[in-house]
Amino acid sequence: MAAPLSRSRPVLSPGAEGDLVASSPARSKQTKVPARSRTLSAEALEQLGARRLAELLMAQAKGDAALARTLRLALAGTDGSGRLAAEVEKRLRTIGRSRGFIEWDKVRPLARELDSLRETIAGPLAATDPRAAVTQMRLLLGLADNVFERSDDGSGTLGEVFRQAGAELGRLWALLPDRDRVGLAAEVLLLWDADGYGATDRLLEAAGPALGSEGQAELRRLLQIRLAAQPRSRKGDAFESWQGRGEIAFRLRDLADLAGDVDAFIAATEAGGRAENFAGDIAERLIAHGRPTEALAWLDRAPDRHGSEEVRHTDLRLAALDALKRQEEAQALRWEAFRRWLTPQHLRPYLRALPGFDDVEAEERAVAHALAHPDRNLALAFLVGWPNLEAANRLVRAHHGEMDGRDYGRLRPAAEALSERYPAAATLLHRALAEDVLRRASSRQYGYAVRDVRACASLAPLLPVESGFEDHEAFLARLRREHGRKTGFWTLLGDQG
Known part of the structure; x- marks a missing residue:
């Protein structure tokens, strides 16, 4: 056994920057700093105490307007939902009144602030006053057109914030105990009409529980009235513009998906015109509902496709054939797909389905085909x-x-x-x-x-x-x-x- 160290002998220990320094065992024990205090974390900062932290935050907030606004919101939250809602609304209306162009280097900071406001509304404010939260989220969502018209959102950062706000609004509606489901249907339609930049893309899916079957039925009725009032194109083979029948049909499709009604989805697609252009979407839903024969019929109607869309149609056809146990046709299609696109996702199941050692020979043929x-x-x-x-x-x-x-x-x-x-x-x-x-x-x-x-x-x-x-x-x-x-x-x- 090694002899114990002499008490007078210095001990090497790591210094603050990782260097070795000499110290006595007793001194090393007294001056040891917990590892967590050297790492920036909430637990480590707690050691500073409330007063010191407050001083540091105030010093930083003097030169950081975003931090100052965050702190004001946090303080407002301690005074009840009324004060918090007032602070949120004040900032939202200030942004809404702005008219200057938002330079590229200001887009991300604005997106961060708007997202912080969204989180405040959906979190602390919604927890204490859901009705006020709905009002403020509606106000935030209403800023979308103003902000997009004053900026170049090439990165999609602002768009993501507003789409998330639209989804949050739909979820917040469900917190209102006395909500008018029929009235909510009209509100959804109003928001869609006012949306010029896709901020409400996620609204309907999120609002499904709040609308319920009654609200969804009312929204469907309102859309169908609009659809009936739309003139049909004089040319039967012309594409419908997004404005008009096509847009309404897409809304009805979304409603059908919300209800899980594939027949309503097909009817909405046909009402929009050129339903065969959406054959893949229809086939995907038919397969999911256990109707593969109808899915194949729709895929047969699809016009020629290129690239990834053609691969998608092939995969849907394979799924339908597998569901129908038509393995010989499925195998032939997998091999043909591989020959065209050299896609491993078609070759692997093709090889797995082969009997005995046929897969070895087939793999050699596949490699030879790739080489040529x-x-x-x-x-x-x-x-x-x-x-x-x-x-x-x-x-x-x-x-x-x-x-x-x-x-x-x-x-x-x-x-x-x-x-x-x-x-x-x-x-x-x-x-x-x-x-x-x-x-x-x-x-x-x-x-x-x-x-x-x-x-x-x-x-x-x-x-x-x-x-x-x-x-x-x-x-x-x-x-x-x-x-x-x-x-x-x-x-x-x-x-x-």
């Missing part, structure tokens, strides 16, 4: 993600010249995945990315090109010595010949030659 696919970038993404890095390596070595270097979302992850086992393929991909930037003289992307050239340099010692494969020095020399005047790139790379 004309979209080399798509094929590479599939092979790397599957994963089959050996096949991905073969694809790159044979067809790297056909790959689109602008597709950095696929090529760069592929290069990183291949770098350990297949450095030559990874190098070819990094070169393709860098050379594409340089060919386009995209100076804003020179930093990415430099990153790829440096990746090539790190892989250079691992490259094979084989005929026809350009080594790293030859690659750099060629870049200098072809892009020597792009000084911005060479400066970033650290090569002034």
